[in-house]
Amino acid sequence: MELETLCLHAGYTPKNGEPRVMPIVQSTTFTYDSTAQVVKLFDLEESGFFYSRLGNPTVDHVEQKIAALEGGVGAMCTSSGQAASLISILTIAKAGDHIISTSNIYGGTFNLFGVTFKRFGIEVTFVEESASDEEIKALIRPNTKAIFGETIANPSMDVFDIERFARIAHEASIPLIVDNTFATPYLCRPFEFGADIVVHSTTKYLDGHALQVGGVIVDSGKFDWAESGKFPEFVEPDDSYHGLIYTKAFGKAAYIVKARAQLMRDLGCCQTAQGAFYINLGLETLPLRMQRHCENALKVAKFLACQDKVNEVRYPGLEGSPNFALAQKYLPKGASGVISFEIKGGREAGAKFIDSLKLSSLQVHVADIRTCVLHPATSTHRQLTDEQLAACGITPGLIRLSVGLENVEDIIADLKAALEAV
Numbered sequence: 028m029e030l031e032t033l034c035l036h037a038g039y040t041p042k043n044g045e046p047r048v049m050p051i052v053q054s055t056t057f058t059y060d061s062t063a064q065v066v067k068l069f070d071l072e073e074s075g076f077f078y079s080r081l082g083n084p085t086v087d088h089v090e091q092k093i094a095a096l097e098g099g100v101g102a103m104c105t106s107s108g109q110a111a112s113l114i115s116i117l118t119i120a121k122a123g124d125h126i127i128s129t130s131n132i133y134g135g136t137f138n139l140f141g142v143t144f145k146r147f148g149i150e151v152t153f154v155e156e157s158a159s160d161e162e163i164k165a166l167i168r169p170n171t172k173a174i175f176g177e178t179i180a181n182p183s184m185d186v187f188d189i190e191r192f193a194r195i196a197h198e199a200s201i202p203l204i205v206d207n208t209f210a211t212p213y214l215c216r217p218f219e220f221g222a223d224i225v226v227h228s229t230t231k232y233l234d235g236h237a238l239q240v241g242g243v244i245v246d247s248g249k250f251d252w253a254e255s256g257k258f259p260e261f262v263e264p265d266d267s268y269h270g271l272i273y274t275k276a277f278g279k280a281a282y283i284v285k286a287r288a289q290l291m292r293d294l295g296c297c298q299t300a301q302g303a304f305y306i307n308l309g310l311e312t313l314p315l316r317m318q319r320h321c322e323n324a325l326k327v328a329k330f331l332a333c334q335d336k337v338n339e340v341r342y343p344g345l346e347g348s349p350n351f352a353l354a355q356k357y358l359p360k361g362a363s364g365v366i367s368f369e370i371k372g373g374r375e376a377g378a379k380f381i382d383s384l385k386l387s388s389l390q391v392h393v394a395d396i397r398t399c400v401l402h403p404a405t406s407t408h409r410q411l412t413d414e415q416l417a418a419c420g421i422t423p424g425l426i427r428l429s430v431g432l433e434n435v436e437d438i439i440a441d442l443k444a445a446l447e448a449v
């Protein structure tokens with residue numbers, strides 16, 4: 028079935044007499060008749076629900092829907108996008124291991140990788156997306172466990188050459204993990220280009236209404252963990268499950284089962300039933316919303332591009348953008364609703380512009396149905412030094428505009444008035 032249909036029907040199919048709308052199963056726990064059955068559940072011999080940290084029927088429906096949207100074999104919701112990135116790596120890397128990531132990733136992920144992972148003993152090398160194949164290959168070490176990048180980088184709006192990085196990763200027998208938050212499976216399905224694992228902050232377009240913080244990890248099922256030879260934890264007995272071997276017991280779903288059975292069990296950063304219900308509500312209208320976000324953003328980008336007071340507009344869908352060719356390949360339906368641009372006059376002019384907006388609101392959020400703006404250098408990326416900012420593709424005067432679903436003429440009129448005030 029096509030994506031529009033999956034958004035409405037995947038993951039939950041009511042049987043005769045059951046609720047048409049996915050029910051919220053608001054229960055921490057589930058009862059069973061016999062200890063024998065509970066033993067099987069705890070030994071992962073049978074699938075079923077026993078405690079909502081590890082699985083809940085409402086959350087499960089949403090996981091199945093998102094797995095279907097991305098074309099994966101399984102998914103696991105998490106309490107936030109940060110938790111999804113964290114677990115996506117910890118499922119395959121431990122102290123002493125090494126990861127390669129593109130440097131223009133979301134500020135929170137940059138901090139997680141560069142600061143907190145370092146404390147965990149996992150070293151991350153950041154590389155520019157524009158680096159040559161040879162430069163990237165030279166960074167791969169015997170203990171490198173994955174390459175990480177964002178389909179559309181937040182907020183530099185660079186488009187990730189998924190196929191190229193997947194090829195480099197696979198030549199080294201390691202997986203490519205892609206943060207697909209800005210693109211969503213409506214605009215790009217990274218598995219079709221060779222990515223192995225996808226993560227999302229569902230907080231953004233998947234929810235889309237600024238209701239619920241959440242994340243998700245999706246497993247393509249395509250990476251051969253046993254053959255790679257670099258992931259002993261997948262092929263050696265797990266003592267915490269009576270010697271279970273993930274690749275043997277779960278085949279193509281080994282990664283996503285391990286993520287849940289080990290990391291969700293131990294770290295506990297789960298999504299709630301209520302939260303999953305909100306995410307599902309957003310997912311149902313994802314295709315319609317993304318279409319309009321893209322349409323509106325392209326019009327706004329074209330408007331901004333011909334303003335005297337604007338230095339640079341970064342929108343991959345804009346002809347003449349350095350990312351245009353990559354956007355044509357990876358984002359043929361549109362380049363999302365997010366635009367980054369630089370106002371002449373730097374920090375001060377940027378602040379004056381934002382303070383002069385009336386319709387667009389200043390908020391630490393992006394990908395909302397309502398138009399919102401943010402100044403990364405004084406908010407999301409505040410903890411980064413100027414050098415680190417530059418590495419993320421951010422200048423001090425950069426403004427991130429998340430174009431909403433209002434009538435585009437109203438959005439443009441608001442921007443126009445604020446530009447006049449600068």
Ligand SMILES: *Cc1c(COP(=O)(O)O)cnc(C)c1O
Binds near residue numbers: 206
């Ligand atoms: C927001 C965001 C995250 C982090 O997600 P949270 O839900 O805020 O934890 C990760 N990646 C990208 C690209 C984001 O935009």
